[in-house]
Structures are given as structure tokens and as C-alpha cells.
Amino acid sequence: xxxxxxxxxxxxxxxxxxxxxxxxxxxxxxxxxxxxxxxxxxxxxxxxxxxxxxxxxxxxxxxxxxxxxxxxxxxxxxxxxxxxxxxxxxxxxxxxxxxxxxxxxxxxxxxxxxxxxxxxxxxxxxxxxxxxxxxxxxxxxxxxxxxxxxxxxxxxxxxxxxxxxxxxxxxxxxxxxxxxxxxxxxxxxxxxxxxxxxxxxxxxxxxxxxxxxxxxxxxxxxxxxxxxxxxxxxxxxxxxxxxxxxxxxxxxxxxxxxxxxxxxxxxxxxxxxxxxxxxxxxxxxxxxxxxxxxxxxxxxxxxxxxxxxxxxxxxxxxxxxxxxxxxxxxxxxxxxxxxxxxxxxxxxxxxxxxxxxxxxxxxxxxxxxxxxxxxxxxxxxxxxxxxxxxxxxxxxx
Amino acid sequence: xxxxxxxxxxxxxxxxxxxxxxxxxxxxxxxxxxxxxxxxxxxxxxxxxxxxxxxxxxxxxxxxxxxxxxxxxxxxxxxxxxxxxxxxxxxxxxxxxxxxxxxxxxxxxxxxxxxxxxxxxxxxxxxxxxxxxxxxxxxxxxxxxxxxxxxxxxxxxxxxxxxxxxxxxxxxxxxxxxxxxxxxxxxxxxxxxxxxxxxxxxxxxxxxxxxxxxxxxxxxxxxxxxxxxxxxxxxxxxxxxxxxxxxxxxxxxxxxxxxxxxxxxxxxxxxxxxxxxxxxxxxxxxxxxxxxxxxxxxxxxxxxxxxxxxxxxxxxxxxxxxxxxxxxxxxxxxxxxxxxxxxxxxxxxxxxxxxxxxxxxxxxxxxxxxxxxxxxxxxxxxxxxxxxxxxxxxxxx
Numbered sequence: 001x002x003x004x005x006x007x008x009x010x011x012x013x014x015x016x017x018x019x020x021x022x023x024x025x026x027x028x029x030x031x032x033x034x035x036x037x038x039x040x041x042x043x044x045x046x047x048x049x050x051x052x053x054x055x056x057x058x059x060x061x062x063x064x065x066x067x068x069x070x071x072x073x074x075x076x077x078x079x080x081x082x083x084x085x086x087x088x089x090x091x092x093x094x095x096x097x098x099x100x101x102x103x104x105x106x107x108x109x110x111x112x113x114x115x116x117x118x119x120x121x122x123x124x125x126x127x128x129x130x131x132x133x134x135x136x137x138x139x140x141x142x143x144x145x146x147x148x149x150x151x152x153x154x155x156x157x158x159x160x161x162x163x164x165x166x167x168x169x170x171x172x173x174x175x176x177x178x179x180x181x182x183x184x185x186x187x188x189x190x191x192x193x194x195x196x197x198x199x200x201x202x203x204x205x206x207x208x209x210x211x212x213x214x215x216x217x218x219x220x221x222x223x224x225x226x227x228x229x230x231x232x233x234x235x236x237x238x239x240x241x242x243x244x245x246x247x248x249x250x251x252x253x254x255x256x257x258x259x260x261x262x263x264x265x266x267x268x269x270x271x272x273x274x275x276x277x278x279x280x281x282x283x284x285x286x287x288x289x290x291x292x293x294x295x296x297x298x299x300x301x302x303x304x305x306x307x308x309x310x311x312x313x314x315x316x317x318x319x320x321x322x323x324x325x326x327x328x329x330x331x332x333x334x335x336x337x338x339x340x341x342x343x344x345x346x347x348x349x350x351x352x353x354x355x356x357x358x359x360x361x362x363x364x365x366x367x368x369x370x371x372x373x374x375x376x377x378x379x380x381x382x383x384x385x386x387x388x389x390x391x392x393x394x395x396x397x
Numbered sequence: 398x399x400x401x402x403x404x405x406x407x408x409x410x411x412x413x414x415x416x417x418x419x420x421x422x423x424x425x426x427x428x429x430x431x432x433x434x435x436x437x438x439x440x441x442x443x444x445x446x447x448x449x450x451x452x453x454x455x456x457x458x459x460x461x462x463x464x465x466x467x468x469x470x471x472x473x474x475x476x477x478x479x480x481x482x483x484x485x486x487x488x489x490x491x492x493x494x495x496x497x498x499x500x501x502x503x504x505x506x507x508x509x510x511x512x513x514x515x516x517x518x519x520x521x522x523x524x525x526x527x528x529x530x531x532x533x534x535x536x537x538x539x540x541x542x543x544x545x546x547x548x549x550x551x552x553x554x555x556x557x558x559x560x561x562x563x564x565x566x567x568x569x570x571x572x573x574x575x576x577x578x579x580x581x582x583x584x585x586x587x588x589x590x591x592x593x594x595x596x597x598x599x600x601x602x603x604x605x606x607x608x609x610x611x612x613x614x615x616x617x618x619x620x621x622x623x624x625x626x627x628x629x630x631x632x633x634x635x636x637x638x639x640x641x642x643x644x645x646x647x648x649x650x651x652x653x654x655x656x657x658x659x660x661x662x663x664x665x666x667x668x669x670x671x672x673x674x675x676x677x678x679x680x681x682x683x684x685x686x687x688x689x690x691x692x693x694x695x696x697x698x699x700x701x702x703x704x705x706x707x708x709x710x711x712x713x714x715x716x717x718x719x720x721x722x723x724x725x726x727x728x729x730x731x732x733x734x735x736x737x738x739x740x741x742x743x744x745x746x747x748x749x750x751x752x753x754x755x756x757x758x759x760x761x762x763x764x765x766x767x768x769x770x771x772x773x774x775x776x777x778x779x780x781x782x783x784x785x786x787x788x789x790x791x792x793x794x
Contacts, residue, residue, distance in 0.1 A: 013433050015424025016613065018417050022438070027412025036410050037445055041419070041436040048434060216413060286691025287684035290705045291776075294683025298772055300707040308687045309702035309729065332706065375695055379688075 001172045002035045004056035008067035010043035021066045031225045044074040061144055067151030069134040071113040077148050081139050082121035089119040099133050129162040131155045179236040180227040184257040186388050190216050196251055210243050219380045263387045264296045270394045277304045279332035281324040281339040283311040289383045305332045311341055318366025321357025329359050336360045340382040354382050358389050365393055398569045399432045401453035405464035407440035418463045428622045441471040458541055464548035466531040468510040474545050478536050479518035486516040496530050526559040528552045576633040577624040581654040583785050587613050593648055607640050616777045660784045661693045667791045674701045676729035678721040678736040680708040686780045702729045715763025718754025726756050733757045737779040751779050755786050762790055
């Protein structure tokens with residue numbers, strides 16, 4: 001099963017927007033075991049769009065077109081797909097009403113342009129998820145299929161997860177129901193994970209179902225995807241639950257979350273459940289931790305604040321980090337505080353050494369980690385390591 | 398003149414890395430007036446790479462291949478280009494020596510694998526910039542050309558700016574020397590800029606040289622690119638200088654920087670020149686300002702720190718923001734401090750209203766700005782607006 005991605009929009013070629021949609025779609029396809037061998041960006045030009053989509057459809061079983069479904073004259077994905085299908089576009093008045101109702105619910109009036117978004121190629125179906133005003137399309141072309149989704153990331157993602165991935169899995173036809181779950185891990189390398197799970201991976205190779213796949217995702221950790229193929233959904237979920245329990249029994253608290261849960265969301269949730277609040281001192285991390293926490297907790301209900309200042313020579317080692325964490329608890333009146341300090345490299349201390357400190361009520365926890373070279377990655381890894389330290393300490397409470 | 402980009406690497410298709418290189422290259426090509434009509438991602442597979450590069454070369458005058466120049470067995474861009482050129486790869490011992498010297502200067506030994514990086518297709522030339530251990534390649538194919546650059550962003554950028562863009566401009570052949578300069582602006586809309594520069598734009602349309610082009614770049618502001626075509630470099634730079642002076646006389650201090658200068662680098666530089674230091678209170682911006690400033694000033698020499706905490710009802714309006722800025726100056730012992738507060742929306746205050754406050758020695762400056770909807774963009778725009786307020790106030794000292 002092969003599926004290509006065609007990202008549509010002159011702004012992508014001009015570098016005004018980075019095409020992160022194709023990357024996300026590529027990741028989802030890979031996790032679902034679907035090959036994506038080419039991904040193409042093309043501008044809002046009918047002839048070139050037709051050429052790119054046609055070629056992708058020749059090489060693959062399915063094509064996901066992302067973008068060009070808006071209401072303006074340069075949004076021509078609908079027209080180009082109808083052309084490829086060799087059919088007319090027909091306005092679906094029920095969709096016009098749906099779009100009008102969406103505008104009205106936001107206190108705005110629908111312009112005539114938006115009616116174009118209800119134009120559907122004959123033989124195509126509207127994708128049932130419609131978080132914005134642009135309907136997505138599912139367009140059969142012989143045995144193959146073209147999907148069209150908007151370029152707005154959250155709209156695209158909802159359609160991918162709700163309709164396109166299940167439809168692709170159905171088309172692959174291995175089983176009536178394919179469901180999967182991503183266990184998100186931190187703290188083990190990919191080879192470490194493979195080693196820990198080795199016996200189970202060999203068993204699963206024999207069984208063939210469910211399957212386990214790994215994907216290294218930088219500071220998002222390593223994702224372990226469990227996929228179950230069965231005849232009905234209840235059996236699929238039971239199989240996922242059983243496999244998740246088994247994997248967790250082997251790799252334990254390295255699993256920090258499931259599916260879309262981020263490390264910061266998990267930590268905020270764990271703090272909230274225990275009625276705790278957190279503050280941080282940042283020197284090495286320079287505000288990166290605070291900016292992630294406040295993005296997830298904008299009203300700063302649980303993450304109460306940060307002090308960002310350079311550290312001086314008094315603060316060295318894990319003790320220094322713990323003492324900064326403690327003074328941060330005091331300053332912000334929180335029961336929990338964290339800090340990370342970059343070590344000065346010397347003959348006993350390799351470059352990239354970072355000391356972590358955590359104060360959590362009456363506990364004081366220090367840790368020393370070796371982080372990658374450049375400043376930006378070092379900051380990101382220090383942030384995720386600190387959050388993981390909070391998470392693991394909370395789990396042991 | 399058309400130039401396509403082929404980004405090479407299975408990790409790009411799997412979404413493990415977002416392909417921001419193609420976006421950056423696309424932006425540079427657009428600013429240089431070179432069309433880039435397709436951009437393709439392809440995995441580390443000889444047959445598919447050959448197919449993607451060959452097709453790109455058929456459609457365009459030039460192709461930039463990004464990635465696949467490393468030392469490992471799956472780095473096969475060199476082999477594929479030699480195949481397309483119909484020539485052999487020959488090991489260049491002088492390049493082997495250069496690579497070995499680079500390893501030695503870092504106290505490491507070159508492995509035998511790295512010698513593969515010195516394999517050059519017959520008839521190709523090495524790109525003179527070589528910031529890493531992977532030489533870039535300039536490979537003529539008839540009247541056309543394939544460039545190969547590493548996927549490491551800073552290595553790719555140095556080769557693009559130093560060799561590839563000048564070579565493309567030379568191939569376009571409009572003039573012996575084409576030089577350009579980007580004036581980076583903040584605070585005017587694209588239509589506002591066009592209106593302010595209208596008379597000059599009409600004059601330049603008649604003259605034909607130099608040219609002005611705009612590019613909206615989100616929170617990086619709007620870029621105004623001046624391009625001069627002449628017979629020699631000195632005349633080109635004189636023309637750029639004259640046009641820059643003219644544009645600045647029309648749009649004044651909306652120009653915050655030139656070429657690669659970021660707003661934070663400009664502000665840090667302006668503070669440093671005056672012997673000033675800065676601290677900030679962040680509530681709305683939640684650490685985004687601090688993380689940008691500390692990335693540019695990791696030792697926190699000029700940016701001395703941030704306090705991140707929620708604001709309470711006492712702090713309202715521009716006065717509230719100024720008072721937070723003042724208490725931040727006191728806390729960090731700095732002569733300059735800034736803060737931004739999100740207003741509560743009511744019948745007189747539209748959603749997205751943000752109050753900015755700046756204290757700079759004995760000056761207190763407040764401002765009210767209307768920022769875009771979602772939290773993430775609102776935070777980013779508040780940060781850049783605060784920095785621009787510091788910049789403009791410093792200029793008037």
C-alpha cells in the first residue's frame with residue numbers, strides 16, 4: 001500500500017510557510033505501515049497541480065492533497081481533482097447550509113465565495129469531519145483514491161485521523177478493523193527499547209497480530225505503536241489494552257503518555273491531580289521550559305512561574321540545581337520547583353553535562369545527564385529531562 | 398530561470414525531520430527572482446532519487462539536491478548524480494586531505510567511510526564553501542546544472558549564499574554582477590509599504606534597475622529586497638547603498654535590520670552599544686521573549702533575566718505594563734525592562750488587545766496593540782512588538 005502526499009500552495013514554494021503538514025502525514029502513514037515514497041510541493045497552478053497529482057496517482061494507490069480548498073479564486077484543488085476524475089463539479093446545497101450555519105454560529109455572514117467550497121466532483125464524497133469551513137473530499141479514481149484536505153493543520157489532522165487513515169487501512173483490506181495506539185516513551189534509546197522488548201517482538205513476529213513499531217521522534221521521545229487487526233472494534237481495543245499492559249510491564253515508567261499526550265500535558269495533569277503547583281528557575285534552558293508550560297497552561301493555574309537569570313559560581317553540581325529549585329519554590333510559593341544548570345566542562349566533566357534539581361514538598365532529587373552538543377538541542381533536551389524527572393518522582397509519591 | 402529543489406532522506410518522508418531546508422531555499426530563490434515550481438522529497442533510494450532528479454532537471458534549468466552527502470552507505474547522492482551525468486566517480490585526494498585535517502582539528506580521527514565524501518563525478522566541481530566534512534558539488538549537465546549540498550542547515554546555507562545563488566544569477570546572464578540586500582521591516586503592512594514606496598516603485602519600473610520586491614514573513618516582518626545588476630561589484634554595492642538610503646528616507650525606522658539580522662540581535666546590539674542591560678516580566682508571553690533573547694545571548698550578558706508569573710487585577714492598561722517593567726528592572730538591577738499584558742476583552746476593548754510597557758532609565762513608554770487571535774501567534778507578535786518598542790525608543794536616545 002503506497003500513499004503519496006501533494007502539498008498545494010505557492011506560499012509553500014516561496015518559503016513563507018514551512019510544509020510541516022506533509023511531515024506529520026508522513027509520520028502517520030509510517031506508523032500505520034503505509035509507504036510514502038515521494039512527497040511533492042506545487043503552487044496554485046492548475047496545470048502543474050494536475051501533473052503532480054496525476055503522477056503521484058500513477059506511482060501509488062492513494063494521494064493526499066493538502067491545501068487549495070479555501071474560498072478564493074486561487075483555491076482550485078476541487079477543480080483539478082474533478083478534471084483528473086473526468087467529471088463535473090456539482091454544488092451540494094446541504095453543504096452550503098452547513099457552511100452558512102458555521103459562519104452564523106460565529107456571528108459572521110457567509111460570503112458568496114464560500115459557496116465554492118460546497119462544490120464536489122461527481123462521484124466524490126465529503127469527509128465527515130469538518131472542523132473548519134472547508135469540506136474535505138474523498139474521491140475514488142478507479143481502484144485508487146485521492147483525498148483532499150485543507151492546509152489548516154488542525155482541520156487536516158482531524159480528517160486524517162477520523163477518515164483517511166481508517167479508509168486507507170480498510171483499502172489495504174488485511175482485516176475488517178485496524179486500530180492502533182501509540183505509547184510515548186522517554187529515557188530509553190531505540191536500541192535499548194528493542195532489547196528490552198526483544199522476546200516479545202519475536203513472539204509477535206510469529207503471531208503476526210498485534211504488531212509493534214518504533215519511531216524515534218527527537219525531543220518527543222520514541223513512539224511505540226501497537227496495531228491490532230481484528231473483525232470488530234471491541235476485540236481490537238481489548239487486544240490493544242492487553243498489549244499496552246504487557247509493554248508497560250516490560251518498560252515500566254519509561255512510558256510517559258499515550259497517543260497525542262505531550263510530556264508537559266502529562267506533568268501538568270499529574271501535578272493537578274495531586275493539588276500541586278510548580279515553578280522553575282531557568283538559566284541553561286533560558287525560558288524554553290516556561291514557554292512550553294505556559295502554552296499548555298495559559299492561565300498559569302498549575303505552572304505558577306519562572307525566574308530566568310544567569311547562575312553564578314556558587315551553584316554547581318546537583319546540589320546547586322536543587323538549591324535553585326528550592327529558592328524558586330519559595331519565590332513563587334509552590335510546593336514543587338525545578339532547575340537545570342550546565343556544567344563547566346573539565347577533565348572529569350565531559351561537554352554537555354547538565355545537572356538537574358527538583359524539590360517536591362519534602363523531597364529533594366538531583367540528577368546528572370549528558371545532553372547533545374548544540375545549544376538549541378541541549379536546551380530542549382534539558383527541558384524534557386526535567387519534566388521527566390518531575391513525572392517519575394510524582395509517580396512514586 | 399527555473400530551479401527545483403529535491404530534498405533527499407527517508408527521515409524526511411517519515412516525518413522524523415521537517416523539511417525546512419526546501420522552504421529556506423525556496424525563499425532565497427524567490428527573493429533572487431528565480432522560479433521554483435516544484436519541490437520534491439524522496440527517500441535514500443537510488444532509483445527513486447534518479448527519477449526525481451531527472452524529472453526536475455527536465456522541467457527546470459537547475460536542480461538543488463539537499464542531503465545524502467554524508468559518509469554512510471545510505472548517502473548516495475554522489476553516485477546518483479554521476480549516473481545521471483553518465484560519468485564515473487573519482488576520489489579527489491586533495492579533498493580527502495581537507496576532510497582529514499578537519500577531523501584532526503577537532504581532535505578526532507577520520508574514519509575510512511569519510512573518504513567516500515571526496516568522491517566527485519568527473520566534470521563536476523567542489524563548491525568552495527565547506528563548513529562541515531561534506532563537500533558540496535556543482536555538476537554541469539549540458540547547459541543545465543545540478544547542485545548537491547548537505548542537509549545540515551548551516552552548511553547548506555553557506556553554500557547557497559556563497560556559490561549557488563551567485564552561480565544561478567551568473568547563468569541567468571542578465572548582467573555580469575547581481576547583488577542584493579534585504580531591508581527587514583516591522584510595523585507596516587505589505588499594502589502600507591507599497592503605498593509609502595509607490596512613487597519610487599513606479600520610477601524603478603521605468604528604470605528597470607535596481608528592483609524592489611516585498612516578502613511577508615510572519616513575525617519576521619516584511620522583507621524588502623533591493624537587487625542591483627551592474628558590470629562590477631563596486632557599482633552594484635554603490636547602487637544598493639543609494640537605494641537603501643532612499644528607502645530608509647521613505648519608511649524611516651520601520652527598517653529594523655539588514656539581511657540576516659533578527660530583531661533580537663538588533664535590540665541586543667543597540668543595548669550593548671549604549672552599555673545597557675534588559676530584563677523582562679512575562680505573563681502573556683510566558684517565556685517566549687526570554688527563550689529568544691537567551692538563544693541570542695546565551696551567557697546573559699545583556700539580557701539579564703525574566704520573571705514569569707501570572708498578572709493579577711492590579712495590573713491593567715499601559716500603566717500596569719509599565720509598573721511590571723519597573724519592578725523587573727529593580728529585581729534584576731537593569732536600567733531597561735519590558736512587560737506585556739493581555740487585556741480583558743469588553744465592549745471598549747476588542748479581543749487581542751495587548752498593553753506593552755517599557756522602562757528605559759528615566760523614560761517610561763506605554764503602547765496598546767491589537768494582535769492576532771490564537772494564543773501562539775498572539776505571544777509571538779507580543780514579543781516582536783515589545784522588542785520593536787525597545788528598538789525605537791533606543792534610537793531616539
